[in-house]
Amino acid sequence: MKSGTAPTLMLQNWSVQRRASGWYVARPTTRFDKVRPKWRGPYSSAASVSLMIARELKKEILRRDRSAAHA
Template identity: 40%
Template sequence: MSTKQSKANGNGARRDAVPTRFTYALKCYTAEIRTDGWWIARTTTSFGSEKPEWSGPFQSIETACLAIARRLATEIADRHTRSIEAHKLTPAQPLYGLKPTTRLRARKDASAL
């Protein structure tokens, strides 16, 4: 393998190049109204053996939607944290995009091991 090939991935872009964007496909949620309020769960396939894990009851559709939004925000933050760590982005770079109080994992000190 040549040096040129080893530094490029399948589409010709350099592996160590900083990406121009990050895109995240998110999970779908199902909302259900019952006699005691609104309930939410991640959507599962009808042919799968998974059972939905319902959360609730929520007093209103707005609070159910806020619960979904919090879960999606957590999912995006976790995935984006992995992306910025993999690409070694710093807070000064425009695609860093996380607040200082978000979900970055603490680095393990090699001397503590």
């Protein structure tokens, strides 16, 4: 990386489903994965799902930032 260039992080995607019992969220898998997605929920609203995803992304950003600081 060039000196003075800020790193750009590529963050994971999330899948969201609305079911009769509420909103569910999972990290998607590829068709080559042998593991099915682990759905979390139900959440009461799209806002609740969005906040949960935001909290998970924040954890990932902070984890990567700490790793980069020690490299």
